[in-house]
Amino acid sequence: MKDFKAIRLSYKNTPLEVRGKLSLSQDDCEQLLKTYQKDQRLNELLFVSTCNRTEAYYMADEDISDSLIKDICSIKNIKGAEANKYFESVCDPKDVQNHLFRVAMGLESQVVGDIQISSQVKRAYQWTADHEMAGPYLHRLMHTIFNANKRVQIETEFRDGAASVSYAAVEMLDELTSDINDPKILVVGLGEIGTDAVRNLQNTDISDVTIMNRTFKVAEELASETGYKTRPFEELWKAAKEADVIISSLPIADYFNKENISSLDILAFKCFMDLSVPRSVAEDVEDIPGVIVYTVDDINARADKALEKRINAIPQVEAIIECSLSEFNKRTQEMEFSPIIKGLKNTLEEIRGKEVQKYEDQLSSKEKKQVEKITKNLLNKIMKVPVLQLKATASVNKKEGQKMGKIITDLFDIDVEK
Template identity: 30%
Template sequence: MALLTLGLNHRTAPVELRERVAFTPERMAAAFAEIRATTGASEVAILSTCNRTELYLAGDDECAPTVLRWLSGFHGLDAAELEEAMYVHRDADAVRHMMRVAAGLDSMVLGEPQIFGQLKDAYDLAHEHGASGRFLSRLFQQTFAVAKRVRTQTAIGENPVSVAYAAVSMARHIFADMSRHKALLIGAGQTMELVARHLAEAGVTDFLVANRTLERAQALAEARGGRGIVLSEIPDYLREVDIIISSTASPLPILGKGAVERSLKQRKHRPFFMVDIAVPRDIEPEVGTLDDVYLYTVDDLRQVIEENIRSREGAAREAEHLVSAGTEEFLGQLRALEAVSTLKQFRERAETLRDGEVEKALRALRNGGDPETVLRSLGRGLTNKLLHEPSVQLRKATAEGRVEVTQWLRELHQLETQDHEISTTSERL
């Protein structure tokens, strides 16, 4: 069985394309059903974040073009446009890529920890929809183990350089005294919990959290001494806030140009600082054209992030070694499993031949045959049956010049190499 990873990320595609390829929670069930039915993949997992969309598949090694056609059709995109931004990894490269992703080595923010949780969610979702089997399950478990080694054995996660941290760092460039400004967080997931923590560390004490469900908004807001509201209430409170950071899974924009324009009229040129971390975007791009609005997307955070990455480069090199070791470990496990399967078939075949010869001997004994003669015949018959097919294949391989088969046979059965005989034969040839 072949492993295939097909995807795009912040390096290969702009946010405008990434948001069109993102999978919303509402369409995940249909995606799992369609991809397995139309591409021939036996196992599938889907990772969809603001910075990447990746499909992990176990099945036919040649199914990449089929998967690409399905992906473009599912999202209503031109296949040629999508193909330019896509990358494909197979087998060992696919294993290594997944481990690098889990360890944060392929992230916009080197070593960022959120991707580990997102990858675990992707695995859980695939399992929930019955789309993952033994192959992907084994791969994900090994990947998680390697990512944990990277976290515990290197310093790659010591300094905060996440997207959430970068967003707050940009806000500090706009506002000299963060304690004097109120923040609106749109969304209440893990990323927004990080944003809230970094804002609080920067001095912000006044929080408003908007979410689709009020309970989650209140839970996050109250942890920081703020207030929770539902998404529909955002226009009512917009004029009160200065910092707006958004990250939801909404397929459509939550904050539009009209609502921001109306709030600006009431704010008397007090600026808005906005960071839209979501993909698809939560804030209409046209909002950025308004005066007194500083709107940034995840792609705009790149410069801030790159400035903070240098401190993690040494740890990243150590992490790469751990990933390489983890990849070889997993591939070794697969080879061992293949050996177990082969040995099982070999034993079953030998037992079938044995049972046939034993049954023949028992019939001879029941018919009054001499026991010694029957036993000798049993031994010869069993030896001939066991060695016939290997002998035929060995002669065929030798004739084709595949001398390694002979060497393997000698190693398997611990046969001594007859150097004199071989050298004499070579001289004759």
């Protein structure tokens, strides 16, 4: 079996600016998959790319990391020297397997237990499958990951609550607007936390979302990605008057204050979620009737409780990964040697059948049945010895197992291609 390898970079070793340049869109991933469809060096390939990581997993005899990095740089119009400083090539299959599991579970995310990453990995796998770049190995591995993910969801508290400020804000917003028919949300300020809040809104049933930024192009790009509306920053107060909830991450202290909020003629309810430090929603805004203000401290308290739960659940998640990987590798190993085992059984069965046939004319019907039973039982006992030895050897040392398989294949003239 070919070896499982990877290239990877993430927020742990790569600045945000570089990650942004090397982030792969769906079109980028699909173009790269098409490029490698006819590449004889590999036959299985998966790209996982988010705002925090860009990774490629592949099955190949040789290390083709340089080629993959070169093609990623080409599609992103980046010089290879800039990317080579950050991409790590990993050729230990167990390390690669474990890392992909940890990524898919959210153990490697900036926000521990990030629920978005599992969906992103599923989408990446779907693109791979659509372009016929997922073979038997990736299919089995990905479905093992998805099953492990279900166990994590059911058996642990690893996914409970919102562990990031932006996600906690959206979770709180979803609760606050549950009794409002088609609530109108305005997000002002699209720095990292504001952008995360907009993306997290996609996980809710809320559809009436308007996003604003002082640099209109930034708002337009995010609106194109999410399908939400955008308006020029000059229309802020008109949009604020229409909104039920305003999420602000503006880097301007007290931008929203009692004077300008009072001019909105609030009749019933308006909620401000201030994700800025220092506050962009002044303290005196809370004195206005009908206005509710949640500061970053309020939201952080909610996120901290969830994060504590998730951190406490990490040993359980790692145990599920270990168990899942053990089962996967056991099945993979058995499937690798199954053609040899099947071939050996067919060869021995052919010998048994010919020998029994020699004496058929000398046996009664009852004796024939007894001979069939005895010889088949004997064949199964003989088979058991090399099969158990083959599996035991391979479990300790894969290469020694492959050598033993080759000896059995040559000794019994087994054609494993059948």
